[in-house]
Amino acid sequence: MVDLFALALSHALLALAAWRLVLRDDLDADREAGRATGRRKPGTGPGDG
């Protein structure tokens, strides 16, 4: 019973995290810092994205 609870809770949290990650574009390209080539925060200037 305890094992089942621990497995269910941790796996539910892992699954939800995975789903949330799939929906986020900043998983593959940073919004915050940009690449070394100088990408900036969205809305801070030309060359966004």
Add this chain to the structure above:
Amino acid sequence: MVDLALFLFAMGLLALSLRRPFLAVLAYLYVDIVAPQKISWHLLASIPISLITFLAAFGLWLVADDKRDSRFTLRQGLLVALLAYCGATTLTADFPVEAAEKWAWVWKALLFAIFLPLTLRTRLRIEAASLFMVLSAASIIITGGIKTAVSGGGYGALRFFVQDNTGLYEGSIISCVAVAIIPLILWLARYGTIYPRGPLVRLFAMALIFACLLIPVGTQARTGLLCIGLLGVLTLRTVRHRFLYVGGAAVLALAAVPFLPESFTKRMDTIGNHQADQSASTRLAVWAWTWDYVKDHPLGGGFDAYRSNRLVIETRSAETSGSTTDIETSTVTDQARAYHSSYFEMLGEQGWPGLLLWLWLHLSGLWQMERLRSRWRKRALAETAAGGDGGASQWQAPLANALQQAQLVYLLGAGFVGIAFQPFILMLIGLQCGLWSYLNRIEQPAGAALAARQSAPVNRGAAALP
């Protein structure tokens, strides 16, 4: 039912990785830590799930992921050197069959630690890897924590999902890892964006930390208690109200003693009285043997070289009754005793070159995290002073600090447990390499932006707005 659920979960992760290749890396982290194929008895147990997830992680990265921001760091080079050296000692090992068995999992763990940083090229990926490592370990820690709270556990008696003494399912190892990840849990609860800061996240984090602290009680691994002590001291460095913290910790520790199982307090008493304890005396004897062994084999004897030891151990126990003290001496003969210390494990198995490489790998990690912590702390303060909210530079220093604390806790635990190549710790090293590489890469543009902001003649508060 559990079998099917675990199978669907693993397959689901792999399916999602077709949309986002990085999910396959997370799937590998999960499979390697939880080992669902050991919990399952049919579906996952019948397929090489670890190999499949590794191939998916590496293959998808190779084919579908952007590699322009991937950097190869010095510490990954050290891991490559360690891998090559271990490969060489395996070929000339004292016990070729046993050495090959250990090599079979060590090379995979080292290879993944070399590969992981190449994929950690965004902030979210670093957070996601930390979260998956913590939640995967949590599946074992939650069950251990609840069982300890209910029944008290016992040395070697606390049963996790499987009756297995490998990976994180071994008592001393899970004790050390459970304490080591506490700083990471705190970081995720505070700076996480996948599960953003909030009352529910805080509640879960607190409950998980409590479970982590219960693991050394449940497994009665003395190493865990030492790790908790060290973490308590390390926390003093960052905690805001030190006196309050010390007072609170002392009160909590005193209040916890009556609730601890008697077998636990008895076992912990033997930390100071190691002569009466055979396990501790054996340890000292093995370490002395290893020291002598490397005098003749400075390049190491390959994995499992300890198998050739034969030890004669004298234990002494004193029993006082009234005014008389009886000292009882007994001699025990033992052989093929494991190292019970990662430092001696490295020394005996990989000799001086292996030990030095391993120490270099760890000490450079502590140094790198210290540099990141100090640099990004200053940057966060400077950004706040310049009128910004410092939001973009808030999370870096605390993460470097958490990874450093985790490593220090491990390095203490490693003194008493042979976990030099523990895959979870190698993942932690991969995470450090990824963070170091990522922050160094973004530092230039971020620094330039800050300088521009500071020298701007306009209202600074307004200039900081996006």
